[in-house]
Amino acid sequence: MGDEDFDAIVVGSGPNGLAAAITMQREGLNVLLVEARSSVGGGLRTAELTLPGFRHDICSTIHGLGVMSPFFSTLPLAQHGLEYAYPEIAAAHPLDNGTAGVLKGSVSETAALLGEDGDTYRRIMAPLVHDWPLIAEDILSPLKFPGHPLAMARFGLVALRPATHLAKRFKTREGKSLWAGIAAHSIQPLTNIATSAFGLVLAASAHICGWPASKGGSQSMANALLSYFTSLGGQFRPGFEVGSLSQLPSAKAILFDLTPRQLQRIAGEKFSSFYNQQLSGYRYGVGIFKVDWALDGPIPFINEDCRKAGTVHLGNSFEEIAAYEKAIWSNDLSKKPFVLLVQQSVFDRTRAPEGKHTVWGYCHVPHGSTTDMTAAIEAQVERFAPGFSKLILARHTMNTAQLEAYNPNLVGGDINGGVIDITQLYTRPALRFSPYRTSAKGLYICSSSTPPGGGVHGMCGYHAASRALKDIFKMTISKS
Numbered sequence: 001m002g003d004e005d006f007d008a009i010v011v012g013s014g015p016n017g018l019a020a021a022i023t024m025q026r027e028g029l030n031v032l033l034v035e036a037r038s039s040v041g042g043g044l045r046t047a048e049l050t051l052p053g054f055r056h057d058i059c060s061t062i063h064g065l066g067v068m069s070p071f072f073s074t075l076p077l078a079q080h081g082l083e084y085a086y087p088e089i090a091a092a093h094p095l096d097n098g099t100a101g102v103l104k105g106s107v108s109e110t111a112a113l114l115g116e117d118g119d120t121y122r123r124i125m126a127p128l129v130h131d132w133p134l135i136a137e138d139i140l141s142p143l144k145f146p147g148h149p150l151a152m153a154r155f156g157l158v159a160l161r162p163a164t165h166l167a168k169r170f171k172t173r174e175g176k177s178l179w180a181g182i183a184a185h186s187i188q189p190l191t192n193i194a195t196s197a198f199g200l201v202l203a204a205s206a207h208i209c210g211w212p213a214s215k216g217g218s219q220s221m222a223n224a225l226l227s228y229f230t231s232l233g234g235q236f237r238p239g240f241e242v243g244s245l246s247q248l249p250s251a252k253a254i255l256f257d258l259t260p261r262q263l264q265r266i267a268g269e270k271f272s273s274f275y276n277q278q279l280s281g282y283r284y285g286v287g288i289f290k291v292d293w294a295l296d297g298p299i300p301f302i303n304e305d306c307r308k309a310g311t312v313h314l315g316n317s318f319e320e321i322a323a324y325e326k327a328i329w330s331n332d333l334s335k336k337p338f339v340l341l342v343q344q345s346v347f348d349r350t351r352a353p354e355g356k357h358t359v360w361g362y363c364h365v366p367h368g369s370t371t372d373m374t375a376a377i378e379a380q381v382e383r384f385a386p387g388f389s390k391l392i393l394a395r396h397t398m399n400t401a402q403l404e405a406y407n408p409n410l411v412g413g414d415i416n417g418g419v420i421d422i423t424q425l426y427t428r429p430a431l432r433f434s435p436y437r438t439s440a441k442g443l444y445i446c447s448s449s450t451p452p453g454g455g456v457h458g459m460c461g462y463h464a465a466s467r468a469l470k471d472i473f474k475m476t477i478s479k480s
Contacts, residue, residue, distance in 0.1 A: 012257030014042020018225040019458030023465035025234040036241035046217025049396035050294035064205035069457040082224035084212035085348035087310030094384040101178025117175030143426040159197035163190040181313030189326040275439035278430035287400035287413020289373040290362035314339040337363035367412040417448030436464035
């Protein structure tokens, strides 16, 4: 790789690796970003997985957290080619009776569609949307004393409850099911403590900034972040897989956008036995089975709002979803999985040839499962959109093993870099004064295996870089 010395090296170019590299380069350091694959992005990649002209997001596709990220929102990414595409409806949740719970752009619009649950929804969501500017950084940060303790307390009183508890406030099937679908993004049993937090933050993001996708594909966001990084003078070297520290040039700080398993393989010999023990005990969660479709037309959902929604949650009732999300933790797969589906080409016509469509869908499965869920997923789509199967021109599937082979950070198909339950929410990947420091001086972890966890927001990378700047370079970032 040459003999040049760097102030800092970032290994891995996912959204957190890019955020860490940008954070340090903006402070005037000489930063090298290295990536094992031939292109930038990690979970932000797009490819023609099915047929020519059909652009599919391989991993992440909806970027609501990216738009409202306290870090990404400060970057001039539009100047580097990033454009967001917004659906008319953020999300919809169809029921067997033809109705649907609908998540729209404002609290009041959503409440108006929920009938007798409207006031309940407004009481839950309006305070959070109002307080978000005060608490966003605290929610998306490592554990610390909040800057606005009263606002955080209002959030915490609701967020720390299981999603099943909050569901009891809703009276209608539409309200309950809509809440279930959003909360199930926690990828945990809905009876777990703090699963409400995921539903609250994601619903709030729909009202604050929408649930957009990057126009042209998720790769557009990765390309824009890289373009900004290199415009600052940063260096990027793709196609370099790091197997040991000895392969890297000299640097004062090295940050890893990797999960604990890969980190130990590369640098474990440098760590204390206690830290290695902590990393070895880190818990990964359940995985996903994903399908991408090239379609001959739009999905013919029975419910009209579902045809306009960017994201559609397929699981019918709260009870069905809660039962499925609990069962997979016991290696029990139902024939009726909860399916998270995104129809990108409905609101971004650059994704498919004229008149054709791209759709992306997945369900949660037991960790490491290689069970083919294609038929079960497609049956769930057909359940709410009769005639869907006749539109399929081609499909591409990925089980947990294939996902991990594509991106080693997706251990057992886990897209969150480890379970984000109450025991690992702030202690990921180990219980330490700073979760980003390893036990070896100058080595840091900046992946989604650190707070605040999974999602395209870059905050793990930002906080890890901030920690390294303080420790190694005696620099404190001024707030933007």
